[in-house]
Amino acid sequence: MSSPEVATTIVRRWLALALETINAHEDELGQLDAAAGDGDHGATMVRGLRAAVATVEKADGSAGHLLAAAGAAFADAAGGASGALVGALLSTTGRTLADDPCDTPSVAKALQAGLTMVKRLGKAQPGDKTLIDALQPFVDALAAQPVDQSLAAAWRAALPAARQGAEATGAMVARRGRSAKLGERSLGHPDPGATSIVYLLQAMNDALGASGA
Amino acid sequence: MSSPEVATTIVRRWLALALETINAHEDELGQLDAAAGDGDHGATMVRGLRAAVATVEKADGSAGHLLAAAGAAFADAAGGASGALVGALLSTTGRTLADDPCDTPSVAKALQAGLTMVKRLGKAQPGDKTLIDALQPFVDALAAQPVDQSLAAAWRAALPAARQGAEATGAMVARRGRSAKLGERSLGHPDPGATSIVYLLQAMNDALGASGA
Amino acid sequence: MTRLFNDPADFREELIEGFVAAYGRLVKRVPNASGVMAIDSPQPGKVSVVVGGGSGHYPAFCGYVGPGLAAAAVMGNVFAAPSAEQVHRVTKAVASDAGVLYCYGNYSGDVLNFDMAELRCQDEGIDVRTVRVTDDVASAPRGQEEDRRGIAGDFFVFKIAGAAAARGDALDEVERLARKANDHTRSFGVAFGGCTLPGQSAPLFTVEPGRMELGLGVHGEPGIQSSHMRPAREVADLLLDTLLTDAPSDAGSTVAVLLNGLGSTQYEEMFVLYKDINRRLLAEGLTPYKPIVNEMVTSLDMAGCSLTLCWLDDELTALLDAPCASAAYTNI
Amino acid sequence: MTRLFNDPADFREELIEGFVAAYGRLVKRVPNASGVMAIDSPQPGKVSVVVGGGSGHYPAFCGYVGPGLAAAAVMGNVFAAPSAEQVHRVTKAVASDAGVLYCYGNYSGDVLNFDMAELRCQDEGIDVRTVRVTDDVASAPRGQEEDRRGIAGDFFVFKIAGAAAARGDALDEVERLARKANDHTRSFGVAFGGCTLPGQSAPLFTVEPGRMELGLGVHGEPGIQSSHMRPAREVADLLLDTLLTDAPSDAGSTVAVLLNGLGSTQYEEMFVLYKDINRRLLAEGLTPYKPIVNEMVTSLDMAGCSLTLCWLDDELTALLDAPCASAAYTNI
Numbered sequence A, B: 001m002s003s004p005e006v007a008t009t010i011v012r013r014w015l016a017l018a019l020e021t022i023n024a025h026e027d028e029l030g031q032l033d034a035a036a037g038d039g040d041h042g043a044t045m046v047r048g049l050r051a052a053v054a055t056v057e058k059a060d061g062s063a064g065h066l067l068a069a070a071g072a073a074f075a076d077a078a079g080g081a082s083g084a085l086v087g088a089l090l091s092t093t094g095r096t097l098a099d100d101p102c103d104t105p106s107v108a109k110a111l112q113a114g115l116t117m118v119k120r121l122g123k124a125q126p127g128d129k130t131l132i133d134a135l136q137p138f139v140d141a142l143a144a145q146p147v148d149q150s151l152a153a154a155w156r157a158a159l160p161a162a163r164q165g166a167e168a169t170g171a172m173v174a175r176r177g178r179s180a181k182l183g184e185r186s187l188g189h190p191d192p193g194a195t196s197i198v199y200l201l202q203a204m205n206d207a208l209g210a211s212g213a
Numbered sequence C, D: 001m002t003r004l005f006n007d008p009a010d011f012r013e014e015l016i017e018g019f020v021a022a023y024g025r026l027v028k029r030v031p032n033a034s035g036v037m038a039i040d041s042p043q044p045g046k047v048s049v050v051v052g053g054g055s056g057h058y059p060a061f062c063g064y065v066g067p068g069l070a071a072a073a074v075m076g077n078v079f080a081a082p083s084a085e086q087v088h089r090v091t092k093a094v095a096s097d098a099g100v101l102y103c104y105g106n107y108s109g110d111v112l113n114f115d116m117a118e119l120r121c122q123d124e125g126i127d128v129r130t131v132r133v134t135d136d137v138a139s140a141p142r143g144q145e146e147d148r149r150g151i152a153g154d155f156f157v158f159k160i161a162g163a164a165a166a167r168g169d170a171l172d173e174v175e176r177l178a179r180k181a182n183d184h185t186r187s188f189g190v191a192f193g194g195c196t197l198p199g200q201s202a203p204l205f206t207v208e209p210g211r212m213e214l215g216l217g218v219h220g221e222p223g224i225q226s227s228h229m230r231p232a233r234e235v236a237d238l239l240l241d242t243l244l245t246d247a248p249s250d251a252g253s254t255v256a257v258l259l260n261g262l263g264s265t266q267y268e269e270m271f272v273l274y275k276d277i278n279r280r281l282l283a284e285g286l287t288p289y290k291p292i293v294n295e296m297v298t299s300l301d302m303a304g305c306s307l308t309l310c311w312l313d314d315e316l317t318a319l320l321d322a323p324c325a326s327a328a329y330t331n332i
């Protein structure tokens, strides 16, 4: 990525696009959550992203700082499990990134830290039918990209791993979170949180693509 | 009517037939009541008649006494406006009849007393869209029958007046009872209480017809 | 819709049994009658307030029986007034030397049966008086207040009458205060969906989606007007516009407030609505006194709510504040 | 279905404002936070019990804030746990020198957010402990009690914790008693119909007419079994069979009982059901202690109910009996 200014622009554009996408899929996410949970996942994500967008509009600083601020705002406004976890993902990723250049290795490392925090907080493992099943494959795939590849290209290359991970949750039985109580009833529907992660990563892909970064 | 025994048989048969008819029309009566009232008229009448039937099955005495006992049981089990009024109609009619022979003049006189009590209690007048609009024309018509006519024949001759009276309530605006509060909304539906009265009088007609009295 | 029952014909009896089984620390069954009485009733020298009406309105009526509130409740079948026979039996069980006050919502069936019981009791030498609750402004125009039906205003009238009785006021005075409470109380309601009688599978009435009925009765008696659904703040204004136009002539500036849920309206919604009601009350220079947002007089599982204002003076305030205990309302 | 709102995005904020406007005699708003605190909190030397969770369950959670009960409630959006940030702010507002006990239903979102706030508070020197309510036997098998979710049992655990705190017990002791209350509490529920989130027009889930879902969660999480609708007496047996099989190992013979309505189940139906529950309890040699038949932890306008038993000993009974005042529950 060429410069800190471009990076902050991308963070802002990403969150705006993410809000747009999630907004458009709010009902779908709610219905996925209703299948075995409480149906509020779409509304929760929209609330969180609205607050994140509003925060980065007003905030200054590096991309890392914006992300950290967005994560705090997201967590507070969203509430619920996904508020805490997606919020922590953003905050930890942002804090780890801090003022580092937004190249592929730094971003991959920061996201790895974010993922670790999500696992520490939520105590879920891959295969538990949570957002981790989309996030972990993506983070692994991103880390496996050539270090000198542009972030945009690396991101695009890693995205299918997230999609496949989310899709695979449809065949899993929930072991964590609200829907874990009655595992079998969650079979057949992909996990709402994992689905959201794909939308978020897709929005970043679009933001990076548009920037040509 | 030939004998006191026949008369008590007819009262018992009447109540059994009345219960059968009202039972079959319970939903219809409920719906008529729901149009402007609270929808319970069918259930109320069924409750009252069940208790009345049970009472006369066990009770002894003249037709008048049976009717009086049936009225008290009806009022208590039915509750509501129709419980009080139909109960009072039966009780007062029965008490007035007492041990009198059940000929046309005595029965007409007793029913007249019952009607008067209903008007005293409920303070409704003809045209207020209540059961009085079926009852009063019937009582008047019965009183107008030749004194020496059999009760069965006189009853049959008076019945159309009740039917016409009940039908006419469809074009009336309620001024008494639960549906009076919002008069206009009651337009177009016949009064449930007046409709019940027709079923009761019809059942007596059938009871009298079967007895050949 | 009613799902939990055995034989619908036994509904009233089973509900009374269940109520007494649950709240035996406050009430007991009136022997051989469809009613419950407070464990401490009758009390020599104290008026007994007897309330009642059809079932389907819990906590009205049995939920308000207990020390400092009603001495007894006569319980009819769902939406049917109790018979005069039952009113009479319950009255006999709780009548004290100080007399009895009947308090109930003004419906034809209740009037008929309570009046018949009152006559019978008078004949037997029991001094019985009656104050009918007539708070629903939708049910008759101004100038015909005594023709109005009683809805959630029941609560304030029962509470004030019960407190006066518990304090030891004479029957004349308890009657006067109950009547005064009623004269100072106005309610108006909106409904969004119907209720279903036990044993029935279809609701008594329906409200079209996206619409609301104004002034609909607590038994589904039709409303005075139908309107499209509006935001909470407009519903608040609509309720208050109607009530304030109808304020009693001697209205002060302090009002007891009850925002009452009819059965399936969510508590959370009612608080959202109350926010706008409160704002408007303050804007009108009125002081809300100990507001209640709760289900106090329901209509089976009807969706909707009503707003009740009771204009207070010192005398009424003291009675509202008096302690009481009952299954549905405890005040300390 | 939710009909009364302005902007669904403001639902939580408006409901908090409305709640505080109505019950300002018992609670006040926590400044700059989504929560309410008791007017008498914090009290030096007394533990503050902080409850909370998503909205949509009124009276849980704000309805239980007041003297003798919870010191504060943190209020999330409908069905969403409050954020750690809000939990932290509310905790700061009510933390006394005696420490804080968090009490809430065991859901992933609540655990995450309360735990994060707890860590933050600990870092700031506030002694915070946590007791999660895990009463719903349908949500995990025996032996995995700590994985169960919390439903209507919240009420007993909050009441007992609040009473211990009000009495002046030290934090260790308040925590022990809350945990003991939870260990002695079991709930099981049935649902007949879904609930609708504000701003949505379709219910979160539906139950086929004539059927019921056993063990369905208070947020519509699927049940463990679906059955045809049965007479009340069979529903009573079904609830009790399940609960009694799961009785705590040290169960005595006195049980506090809560028959809890989820929102649109009629009170009358619940009393009919309670009649059969009471019969069965007595047949089992159990003594029901001050039963409650009411809406204590709802799920918007869901149709259904749950039965909670809390096996008592003298220690727990004394705390259950202690006086308290709150918008939803007053004990004298």
Ligand SMILES: Nc1ncnc2c1ncn2[C@@H]1O[C@H](COP(=O)(O)OP(=O)(O)O)[C@@H](O)[C@H]1O
Residues within 6 Å of the ligand: A033, A037, A038, A039, A040, A041, A042, A044, A045, A079, A080, A081, A082, A083, A085, A121, A122, A123, A124, A129, A130, A131, A132, A176, A177, A178, A191, A192, A193, A194, D079, D080, D081, D108, D109, D110
């Ligand atoms: N312990 C956990 N670890 C990881 N992800 C979790 C955990 N608990 C829940 N989630 C994720 O959160 C999603 C649900 O989010 P949401 O519906 O917004 O929250 P809630 O469960 O509080 O209603 C699930 O689909 C899952 O992906």
Ligand SMILES: Nc1ncnc2c1ncn2[C@@H]1O[C@H](COP(=O)(O)OP(=O)(O)O)[C@@H](O)[C@H]1O
Residues within 6 Å of the ligand: B033, B037, B038, B039, B040, B041, B042, B044, B045, B079, B080, B081, B082, B083, B085, B121, B122, B123, B124, B129, B130, B131, B132, B176, B177, B178, B191, B192, B193, B194, C079, C080, C081, C108, C109, C110
């Ligand atoms: N004051 C009255 N005088 C005469 N008839 C009345 C009066 N009030 C009600 N009714 C009759 O009672 C019928 C309603 O009966 P029902 O539904 O059983 O009682 P409730 O009105 O108590 O629900 C009305 O249709 C009407 O015929």
Ligand SMILES: [Mg+2]
Residues within 6 Å of the ligand: A033, A037, A038, A039, A040, A041, A080, A178
């Ligand atoms: Mg959810």
Ligand SMILES: [Mg+2]
Residues within 6 Å of the ligand: B033, B037, B038, B039, B040, B041, B080, B178
């Ligand atoms: Mg009726």
Ligand SMILES: [Mg+2]
Residues within 6 Å of the ligand: B038, B040, B080, B081, C054, C078, C079, C080, C081, C109
């Ligand atoms: Mg009726």
Ligand SMILES: [Mg+2]
Residues within 6 Å of the ligand: A038, A040, A080, A081, D054, D078, D079, D080, D081, D109
């Ligand atoms: Mg949630």
